[in-house]
Amino acid sequence: xxxxxxxxxxxxxxxxxxxxxxxxxxxxxxxxxxxxxxxxxxxxxxxxxxxxxxxxxxxxxxxxxxxxxxxxxxxxxxxxxxxxxxxxxxxxxxxxxxxxxxxxxxxxxxxxxxxxxxxxxxxxxxxxxxxxxxxxxxxxxxxxxxxxxxxxxxxxxxxxxxxxxxxxxxxxxxxxxxxxxxxxxxxxxxxxxxxxxxxxxxxxxxxxxxxxxxxxxxxxxxxxxxxxxxxxxxxxxxxxxxxxxxxxxxxxxxxxxxxxxxxxxxxxxxxxxxxxxxxxxxxxxxxxxxxxxxxxxxxxxxxxxxxxxxxxxxxxxxxxxxxxxxxxxxxxxxxxxxxxxxxxxxxxxxxxxxxxxxxxxxxxxxxxxxxxxxxxxxxxxxxxxxxxxxxxxxxxxxxxxxxxxxxxxxxxxxxxxxxxxxxxxxxxxxxxxxxxxxxxxxxxxxxxxxxxxxxxxxxxxxxxxxxxxxxxxxxxxxxxxxxxxxxxxxxxxxxxxxxxxxx
Numbered sequence: 439x440x441x442x443x444x445x446x447x448x449x450x451x452x453x454x455x456x457x458x459x460x461x462x463x464x465x466x467x468x469x470x471x472x473x474x475x476x477x478x479x480x481x482x483x484x485x486x487x488x489x490x491x492x493x494x495x496x497x498x499x500x501x502x503x504x505x506x507x508x509x510x511x512x513x514x515x516x517x518x519x520x521x522x523x524x525x526x527x528x529x530x531x532x533x534x535x536x537x538x539x540x541x542x543x544x545x546x547x548x549x550x551x552x553x554x555x556x557x558x559x560x561x562x563x564x565x566x567x568x569x570x571x572x573x574x575x576x577x578x579x580x581x582x583x584x585x586x587x588x589x590x591x592x593x594x595x596x597x598x599x600x601x602x603x604x605x606x607x608x609x610x611x612x613x614x615x616x617x618x619x620x621x622x623x624x625x626x627x628x629x630x631x632x633x634x635x636x637x638x639x640x641x642x643x644x645x646x647x648x649x650x651x652x653x654x655x656x657x658x659x660x661x662x663x664x665x666x667x668x669x670x671x672x673x674x675x676x677x678x679x680x681x682x683x684x685x686x687x688x689x690x691x692x693x694x695x696x697x698x699x700x701x702x703x704x705x706x707x708x709x710x711x712x713x714x715x716x717x718x719x720x721x722x723x724x725x726x727x728x729x730x731x732x733x734x735x736x737x738x739x740x741x742x743x744x745x746x747x748x749x750x751x752x753x754x755x756x757x758x759x760x761x762x763x764x765x766x767x768x769x770x771x772x773x774x775x776x777x778x779x780x781x782x783x784x785x786x787x788x789x790x791x792x793x794x795x796x797x798x799x800x801x802x803x804x805x806x807x808x809x810x811x812x813x814x815x816x817x818x819x820x821x822x823x824x825x826x827x828x829x830x831x832x833x834x835x836x837x838x839x840x841x842x843x844x845x846x847x848x849x850x851x852x853x854x855x856x857x858x859x860x861x862x863x864x865x866x867x868x869x870x871x872x873x874x875x876x877x878x879x880x881x882x883x884x885x886x887x888x889x890x891x892x893x894x895x896x897x898x899x900x901x902x903x904x905x906x907x908x909x910x911x912x913x914x915x916x917x918x919x920x921x922x923x924x925x926x927x928x929x930x931x932x933x934x935x936x937x938x939x940x941x
Contacts, residue, residue: 439458439503439506439507439508439509440458440459440508440509440511441456441457441458441459441464441503441508441509441510441511442456442457442459442510442511442512442513442514442879442882442883442886443455443456443457443496443499443510443512443513443514444457444513444514444516444675444872444874444875444876444878444879444882445492445495445496445513445514445515445516445600445878446516446517446678446872446874446875446878447488447491447492447515447516447517447518447596447597447600447678448518448678448699448700448874449473449518449537449538449539449699449700449701450470450471450472450473450700450741451468451469451470451471451491452468452469452471452488452491452492452495453466453467453468453495453872453875454466454467454468454492454495454496454498454499455872455875455876455879456499456502456503456508456510457875457876457879459883459888460898460899461870461876461879461880461883461895461898461899461900462899463870463872463875463876464502464506464508465498465499465502466872467494467495467497467498467499467502468495469490469491469494469495471483471487471488471491473537473539474534479540479541479542479544479940480540480541480542481536481537481538481539481540481541481785482534482535482536482537482540483521483534483535483537484534484535485523485531485534485535485596485599486531488596488599488600488603489599489600489603492600492603492604492660492664493660493663493664496513496660496664496665496666497663497664497665499664499666500664500665500666501665503666504665510666510667510670511670511671511882511886512652512670512671512672512673512882512885512886513604513656513666513670513671513672513673514673514674514675514878514879514881514882515597515600515601515604515672515673515674515675515878516597516675516676516677516678516681516725516874516875516877516878517595517596517597517600517614517677517678518538518596518597518677518678519538519595519596519597519613519614519617519677519678519679520538520570520571520572520595520617520618521535521536521537521538521572521595521596522535522536522572522575522576522593522594522595523535523536523593523594523595523596523598523599524579524586524587524589524590524592524593525590525591525592525593525594525599525602525608526589526590526591527589527591529602531599532586532589532590533583533586535596535599536575536578536579538570539570539737539738539785539786540569540575541569541785541786541794542569542578543569543574543575543577543578544569544794544795544940546574546577546578546581547567547568547569547574547794550567550573550574550635551567556717557717559619560713560717561713562622562623562629562632563616563619563620563621563622563623563629563632564616564623564711564713564720564721564722564730565616565617565619565720565722566717566718566720566792567619568788568792568794569786569794570735570737570788571617571618571619572593572595572617572618572619572620573618573619573620573632573635573636574619576593576636576637576638577635577636577637580636580637587637590642591642592608592642592643592644593638593642593643594608594610594643594644595610595614595617595618595644597610597611597614597674597676597677598610598614598644601653601672601674603660604654604656604657604660604672605653605654605655605656605657605672606654606657607645607653607654608644608645609644609645609646609647609651609653609654609674610643610644610645610646610647610674611646611647611648611649611650611651611674611675611676611723612626612646612647612648612649612676612723612727613649613676613677613680613722613723613724613725614676614677615628615644615646615723616722616723617677617722619632620632620633620636620643621646623711623721623722623723623730624711626646626648626723627646628640628643628646647674648727648728649674649675649676649680649723649724649725649726649727649881650673650674650675650676650725650727650881650882650884650885651673651674651885652671652672652673652885653672653673653674654671654672655668655669655670655671655672656668656669656670656672673881673882673885675725675877675878675881675882676723676725676881677722677725678699678874679697679703679705679731679733679735679874680705680722680723680724680725680731680877681725681873681874681875681877681878681881682695682697682703682705682844682873682874682877683695683697683705683707683724683725683731683877684725684726684877684880684881684892684896685844685868685870685873685874685876685877685880685896685900686842686843686844686868686873686877687842687896687900688705688706688707688731688842689707689726689892689893689896690707691706691707691708691835691836692836692837692838692839692840693706693707693838693840693841693842694706694828694831694838694840694841694842695841695842695843695844695873696824696828696841696842696843696844696857697843697844697845697873697874698739698740698820698843698844698845698846698847698848699739699740699845699846700738700739700740700741701735701736701737701738701739701740701741702735702736702739702740702820702823702824702845703733703734703735703736704733704734704735704824704827704828704831705731705732705733706731706732706831706835706838707724707729707730707731707732708721708729708730708731708732708835709729709730710730711730712730712732712834712835713834714830714833714834715834718734718789718790718792718830719732719733719734719789719827719830719831719834720732720733720734720735720789721733725877725881726892732831732834732835734788734789734790734827734830734831735788735789736782736787736788736789736820736823736824736827737783737784737785737786737787737788738782738783738784738785738798739782739820739823739847740845740846740847741784742780742782742784742798742816742820743761743764743816743817743820743847745784746764746812746813746816747760747761747764750809750812751763751764751809761849761850764813765813765850765852765853767808767809767810767813768810768813768814768817768852769810769814769852770810771808771810771811771813771814771815773818773859773912773915773916774818774915774919775811775812775814775815775818776806776807776811777802778800778801778802778803778807778811778812778814778815779799779800779801779802779815779819779919779922779923779926780798780799780800780801780812780815780816780818780819781796781798781799781801781819781823781923781926781927782798782816782819782820782823783796783797783798783799784797784798789826789827789830790823790826790827790829790830791927791931793931793936795936795937795939795940796927796930796931796936797936797939799926799930800812800815801926814852817847817850817852817853817856818856818860818919819923820847820853821853821856821857821860821861822860822916822919822920822923824857824860824861825860825861825916825920826920826924828841828861828863838863839863839864840863840864840865840866841857841861841863841864841865841866842865842866842867842868842903843857843865843866843867843868844867844868844873844874845873848867851906854867854904854906855906857906858906858907858908858909859908859909859912859913859916860916861908862908862910862913862916863908864905864906864907864908865905865906865908866903866904866905866906867903867904867905867906868900868903869900869901869902869903869904870900870901876899876900879899880892880895880896880899883895
């Protein structure tokens with residue numbers, strides 16, 4: 439039995455999925471971990487947790503393959519993006535990773551925009567100057583931890599760290615590099631002017647290769663720890679959202695995907711770099727080498743739902759059906775959640791507002807409000823934020839009448855119905871809940887020559903999705919909710935409330 443292993447490194451957990459060559463999920467092992475919040479605006483993670491999780495989950499895959507006489511043709515890695523780890527000369531991290539949600543670099547970002555202007559960065563990299571990305575994090579280390587900065591041999595991302603643990607090589611792909619704000623989007627090369635701003639040379643970064651590249655074999659050390667054969671090819675498939683886009687059919691114009699995990703990401707396809715007039719929609723390298731994706735993101739969505747369960751449903755802490763119970767309570771609330779409005783800016787706002795100082799808000803609470811109302815308001819708040827991003831994307835690239843959805847929250851039919859009505863588009867829920875891992879499988883299968891191209895692979899390995907049709911009569915209702923949300927956000931932002939609460 440020949441298989442491909444997808445190693446999906448998420449923000450809150452790692453999943454290793456064993457696929458057969460027809461794309462069937464044969465076995466899955468996961469390992470959870472948590473981020474660290476040492477002080478306000480700081481978000482970090484211990485890189486050792488990713489090594490431990492990789493060994494743990496790959497060991498589960500190895501045990502399954504041994505029991506079923508299976509063979510792994512490759513390990514395909516996909517990962518979260520835009521975090522940075524300073525690595526020492528001995529190959530060990532010099533500090534915790536500064537995560538993509540970290541906001542300590544707000545002043546640096548303000549200075550970069552003031553000095554060079556936002557369009558200069560946007561039209562070179564496809565990115566806004568924002569704490570999300572890597573350039574500003576490296577500058578922060580140079581200015582605030584000069585000894586650590588000087589001792590750093592390589593500044594690498596999470597996928598790069600896991601790849602290094604598996605192969606001993608420092609290499610990254612175009613999709614990950616296009617989240618650093620250090621790569622020229624048109625040439626797929628590290629940009630000398632941006633490197634100069636960071637205060638580093640190209641030797642301080644990983645070697646650049648196209649997504650889907652085979653970059654080496656599993657080292658003897660890791661092979662012994664997890665039980666897989668030494669030398670299993672390791673393929674770097676690229677950013678998690680770009681991989682999910684492949685599995686969700688974002689291989690042609692007119693279709694978008696909304697992937698709701700820890701955060702939510704909306705992506706659509708392009709043959710060339712595309713830019714939005716106000717620099718609000720990002721453009722990055724696709725996981726299909728040489729292609730591009732337009733992207734908007736929301737930092738926290740599924741994480742808010744998880745937080746709400748932990749804080750407001752304590753009796754469900756050990757209940758495996760906790761989210762089903764929450765879904766049922768939310769279903770009793772009407773459209774509009776009895777007037778409760780939730781702004782999902784718990785760790786700042788990316789698109790459409792791009793405000794790192796924004797905060798999470800539940801508004802219009804009264805003594806008659808129930809947990810179910812607030813639970814539904816979370817679903818509606820997430821869907822409405824995605825809907826606003828879709829509006830921006832439609833204005834830039836044209837009509838989008840279908841939205842493929844994935845991620846943990848879309849297991850809820852209620853959330854999918856809310857999305858269809860909020861977007862006024864057909865929502866397609868894939869039968870495969872692990873879209874990111876499936877995209878990494880498809881990329882590896884194309885690299886190995888199992889399928890001739892990504893479109894053929896997608897047709898061969900995916901089944902018909904569940905379809906949710908929008909109710910046109912609800913369009914004005916959701917437009918009213920959108921107007922109220924924007925009014926609330928603008929009142930807080932224009933009144934300087936967010937800035938006053940930054941500590």
